[in-house]
Amino acid sequence: MRDCENVTMREQLPELLHGQLSAEARVAVEEHVAGCADCSAELEVLRRVRAAVPAPRVNVDRIVASIPPYRGAPRAWAAVRSARVFGLPTLHVAAAALVILTAVGVLARLRAPHPTDAPTATAPPVARVAPPVTSQQAKGPVAAPVVTQLSLGEPLSDLSESDLRALAATVDDLEAAPSADIDAAEPSLIDIDTEGDT
Amino acid sequence: MTERNRPGDDATDAALIAQWKAGNQRAASQLVGRHASALARFAASSGARADIDELVQDTFVRAFASLDGFRGESSFRTWMFTILRRLLVDRQRSAKRRPEGVELTEGVATTAFDPLDEVVATESHGRVRDAIARLTPTQRDVFLLRVTEGLSYKDIATTLDSTEGAARVHYHNAMRAIKEFLDA
Numbered sequence: 001m002r003d004c005e006n007v008t009m010r011e012q013l014p015e016l017l018h019g020q021l022s023a024e025a026r027v028a029v030e031e032h033v034a035g036c037a038d039c040s041a042e043l044e045v046l047r048r049v050r051a052a053v054p055a056p057r058v059n060v061d062r063i064v065a066s067i068p069p070y071r072g073a074p075r076a077w078a079a080v081r082s083a084r085v086f087g088l089p090t091l092h093v094a095a096a097a098l099v100i101l102t103a104v105g106v107l108a109r110l111r112a113p114h115p116t117d118a119p120t121a122t123a124p125p126v127a128r129v130a131p132p133v134t135s136q137q138a139k140g141p142v143a144a145p146v147v148t149q150l151s152l153g154e155p156l157s158d159l160s161e162s163d164l165r166a167l168a169a170t171v172d173d174l175e176a177a178p179s180a181d182i183d184a185a186e187p188s189l190i191d192i193d194t195e196g197d198t
Numbered sequence: 199m200t201e202r203n204r205p206g207d208d209a210t211d212a213a214l215i216a217q218w219k220a221g222n223q224r225a226a227s228q229l230v231g232r233h234a235s236a237l238a239r240f241a242a243s244s245g246a247r248a249d250i251d252e253l254v255q256d257t258f259v260r261a262f263a264s265l266d267g268f269r270g271e272s273s274f275r276t277w278m279f280t281i282l283r284r285l286l287v288d289r290q291r292s293a294k295r296r297p298e299g300v301e302l303t304e305g306v307a308t309t310a311f312d313p314l315d316e317v318v319a320t321e322s323h324g325r326v327r328d329a330i331a332r333l334t335p336t337q338r339d340v341f342l343l344r345v346t347e348g349l350s351y352k353d354i355a356t357t358l359d360s361t362e363g364a365a366r367v368h369y370h371n372a373m374r375a376i377k378e379f380l381d382a
Contacts, residue, residue: 001377003370018348045377049330049345052323055239056250063234063255064227067262070219 001045004038013039017046211274215265230258233275236347237282243342244286244335253289257282276353279343283357329379333372340365341372 004010009032015021016029033039085093159167209217209228217225234254241253260281261268268277330338339358343349344365351362351369358365 001381003374014344014348017345020348042373042377045373045380046345048322048326049342049376052326053239053243053330053342053346055235056242058234058238058251058254060227060230060234062251063230063258064223066255066259067223067226067230068259069223070221070262070265 001041002038004036004042006032006036006039009033009036010039010042013043013046017043017050212270215268215274218262219265226262229274233278234258236275237278239346240279240339240343241282241286243330243346244283244339245290246286249289253282253285256285260285272353272356275347276349276356279347279349279353279357280359283339283359325380326376329376332379333375336360337368337372337375340368341376344369 009029012021012025012029013033016026016033019026021029033043084090209225211229211232214225214229218229237254237257238250241250246253257278261278268274272280330342333341336358340354343354343357344351349357351365354360354365354369355362
């Protein structure tokens, strides 16, 4: 017994045996079998196999009696359990999402800088806000607090007495500029608006 | 696979399931009567012997208990075969006769298959059964589901948790082996 090379027809022999073909397909396969010794022999084998394997007897009544009546639609939890997301059970997807989120959270926490690791040696130059001067408020328009980065200029302590007085006089001459009482202030705490705020 | 109805029984499996859910217990009787024999035949051909009745009964009890989970992606009969197959695997695993996942190599015959002990068979039938007995368990399951039950490769793959391609290969290998045995 050989195998027919017409696979399309040969594949339909079991369906022909069980009467599962459409009328049109059945005619086509039957016509092929009638002219094909290989398919005819194979169909005979299928018939012999089917006949040689009968179904054992079963007690249908006993089986039916063992089937309990329907208990109603599934409850909400059962519905959740049977629901599917992208073809996967919902609970499985939820569990996977929880694991992933937990893992991401743990990783983020591990990679975050610890407070003791914060850099301390690279602090930028300190900028100070000059405290308001009392005489400044009394004299006229209030200028915005002046910010001076002392590190960019020469320290006032390097100026001579005469330079300081000249500088103070210049400042006093400026309109809307606060007067400076050079004698009352500590030189190191004096803030100077070198840009002039007119 | 199309749903099978007995002569004079026009209700589809889906309609009978709906009737049973509505309280019609006779619908369950019709479903059992429609599919019990095929399940028993598959159970017998898979090596089950004295407990075939119990196996088929357990299959129906499980199926009806979980009918709300049946989504109709396959036919009701294929779904039943799938449940029966799992029961068979569980029993065989517990009995350690045929561990799941260990597929016998091609050409290795099984000696457990003799589903027709109680049937007085003709000599021709006996020779065919001898040929079937020489198939591997997987070849035998695929071949008989295709030949005696008329399942498609897709339904066979669903039942056996395999693929259509694998089912096709097993079927043709089985057919070739049976032809060679019968020709010898």
